Amino acid sequence: MTQTITLRYLFDPLCGWCYGASRSVTQLAKHPAIDLRPMPTGLFAGSEARPMAGFAAQAWANDQRIAKLSGRVFSEEYHRNVLGDTDASLDSTVATRAVISTAEIAPSRVIEVLATIQSARYVDGKDVTSAAVVSDLLTKMDLEDAGARVIAADDDLLHAVDVRTDAARQLMSRFGQQGVPALIATINGTQSVLDSGVLYAGIDRVLTTLNLT
Known part of the structure; x- marks a missing residue:
């Protein structure tokens, strides 16, 4: 019998490199021999947030590298509406709360929620720093309770x-x-x-690294 491998996955929901790894991470979460434990770091949350105006050009350059490595889409809508919003911030506070709220209410759906938030940002060009936007995403996933906590973050959250x-x-x-x-x-x-x-090389490469092939 194959022993379960525990993988602690450290990430930030607004990290472009984490989005690039998202296809492999989603597949790892479904693998029967892997116990994937998502751990948000708050890398861009709270006091670690930064103004988009001074970061957008660097972010877009990095995004092109990530796209080539991973095949993930960084859309023109994202380029225009997210990076192009000079009043915006790279702030993962709301998205991190959404992930952790989900972890407490429906832990098996954390990676699904993360992938939905990432797609909303990088493909659809939505402002996932907005509590209303992220709450709506969760509600459409039938996670109304998690969405409500994003809007009105209680002390427990x-x-x-x-x-x-x-x-x-x-x-x-x-x-x-x-x-x-x-x-x-x-x-x-x-x-x-x-x-x-190895996350950008695809799931087979990751499984080979873990001696699961």
Whole structure:
């Protein structure tokens, strides 16, 4: 019998590289021999948010590299409506709350919610820094309770965000990770960092790295 491999997936919902890895991550979440544990880091949340006006050109250049590596779409709607909004910020506060709210209400759907938020931003060009926009996405996924908490974040949710993102950052620090996405694997009781670059090469490459092929 194949032993289950635990993969802790460190990410930020508004990280372009994490979006580039999304196809592989979604497939990993469905693999019967893998226990994928999503861990949002809050990399761009709260005080870590940054004005889009000073970041857009760099982001678009990175996005083109990610697209070539991963085959993910970074649409013109995203380029125009998200990067082109000079009043906007790269702020994952709302998206992180959505992911963590889902983790507490419907944990099996966290990766699905993450992928929906990423697609709304990078393909549809929607403002996923808006609580109303993200709440609507969750409601359309029949996650009304999670959506309501995004609109009116209660103390329990805010505490959960602090606890979970702090745990993720401590894990990053422990394993010397400077950015996301990052994968920490536990195999036969031994923890190690996987090269996140395999996520852009496709699921087969990841499974080979994990000796699951």
